[in-house]
Amino acid sequence: MNKLGLIIKREYMSIVGKKSFLVMTFLIPIIIVLCMLIPFLLTKMNNDSATEKQNVTIIDETGALAQAVKNTPLFDFVTLKGEEGKKTDAHEFYQKAGEAVDAIVVIPADVLDKPQVTVYSENTVSPALLKHLEECLGDTLTGAKIQGYNVPELRKIIDDCDVELEVNSVKWDANGNENSSSTTAAMIFGMVLSFITYMFVIMYGAMIMNSVIEEKTNRIVEVIVSSCTPFQLMMGKIIGVALVGLTQFALWVLIIGAVMGITGLSVGGVGTDGIGAIFQAISSIDFTFILICFVIYFIGGYLLYASLFAGFGSAVDQASDASQFSTPIIMVMIIALYAGMACMENPNGSMALWCSMIPFTSPIVMMVRLPYGVPFAQLALSIVLLYGTAALMIWISARIYRTGILLYGKKHSVKEIFKWIK
């Protein structure tokens, strides 16, 4: 095995072999899935489990509407007629009824003119009850009102007038063929990809920086560079950490997939309609092409930032001093992320165009633009710029690195560091 291979292997094993790596790798997807599923499961549990039924008495002064309220697994309704010409005293009734009644609903006689229904209870009234009443009575009231106008087929006319506007976006390809595309899905997909790039670069960039500083504080670095070149050591680190990231990433996808699969089955096809719609929308995007571009940008962006982290990490003696260099790098990343979000509004605007050309922002911004379609020339230019800059940055960082790792005891200014490049 050559030296680069050895270094990559050591770097990889030194992180993957740690307990914290295993813990992170297995816990994070579980936490993510739980965060997504818990609210879901809770609602479901709430509906399923027959919590104590509540007895609700409806005092219907109109004498006609209460039958519209149907019993549910949660609520049993008993209908009473109100005394004619007299306002119902709910409290008096409640005291008489004692504990047999949990809540009292009063439907006033003039409900058609003044659509108000009141629920009385000693406890907090559950939102489910309010919602149920609203649904049952609302429709009936509307129906009753419509009938009151005595216009034939009025109901049908009203239904007919109820317009739900659907906006479809259609994109022409070069031949003028129509491609239906979903803007929302494209937006989400692009945002997810750019966020993955951002997270990955920040997490593993910091890991590289720490690893460089650790070697320096350990003083092992001089032994290592007497066996290999500083460039081999730096690249070994960058590649090794990238492989760690890919391993972690692959495991996450697998675990999340598995956990989602299992829990999805047990949840029993909840929301299949929604998922189906999302899949339909996603399938209209050119998946393979975007994923290939994602990998290209991802690698380029990672190399660019990782070499920056490695180069500046070498100029620091202690991990606590690292922030003076890592903060500006992370700032640039955050700017790129915000630029990406802004470009979502107008993916073909001039800001999106520029930000997807500048190598420091392009890996993130281009991900947002891609689902909307990017002219090939722009894409090619952006990739060339990114890889050119990444190569230049690796070269510069290597020069900083080979000087930095052997200098101790002094904080170095950015100005000094630029001298090392020469």
Next chain:
Amino acid sequence: MNFIEIKDVVKQYDGHLALDHVSMDVPEGIIYGLLGPNGAGKTSLIRIINMITKPDSGEVLLGGKALQPEDVAQIGYLPEERGLYKKMKVGDHIVYLARLKGLDKVTAKQRMNEWLERFALSEWRDKKVEALSKGMQQKVQFIATVIHEPRLLIFDEPFSGFDPVNAEQLKQEILRLKDKGATILFSTHNMESVEAVCERITLINNGQVVLDGRVDEIKQSRKQHLYEIEQVKSSEPLPACEQLYTIEKETGHSTLIRLGDGTTSRDVIKWLNEHVELAGFHELLPSMNEIFIETVKKLNK
């Protein structure tokens, strides 16, 4: 034949001249001392020999040929500031460093086991480095330096951090490696160890070679004609004889004299024999420590 030839090497850092036309020849199979005060340029020179940095001008020849990247396999380097990966297992760590030097896996493992046994560290093989005491870590570092059986060994302050027992063990190992044919370059401040093991030295000050040669010859050339005399009747003072010597110092049991110009020890012994009963008469050569301090002080004035 000279194993390492350093020819007119210049290295500049940020306006500071770390090595100013340094030349040095190290013959094969000896222990060679590279001396100098802090900041003299020793580490700069060692890093150049290790190909960690490149000289601005000049060249380094190893076995008569310019240094090539592959030559790292022939060099073992124990830096002054040294450390290990704390989280790695002792055995894995040694094998990793050995393989970086070009050993294959099987040989590296085999030699690692032999060396650990030699230093009674076998039971620590599967422990993490951080579990080891400092002395044990130093031994692991030493093993990692020599495991690929390099022809050139460079030790920068090898004894720092060793207790006397372990330092002696280390010294014996170094001498054993020399007997097996390795050339050893030894950088240190510890002049006692220089006198004990080094055959030749180069003294560097402010990036320049200020003294070099065989240790015994340097001592001879720097002698100040000082002799220590012991008498059988140690309480009696030594009679003065201004034509032959001056008395430098008298202690309870011996007297230090300096011979005058042109006087030989034979003259003095002859004269003393007639006046006192001699119990001891021997020349005091300056120690390397004295030579070092004297030379550096004189230059820095």
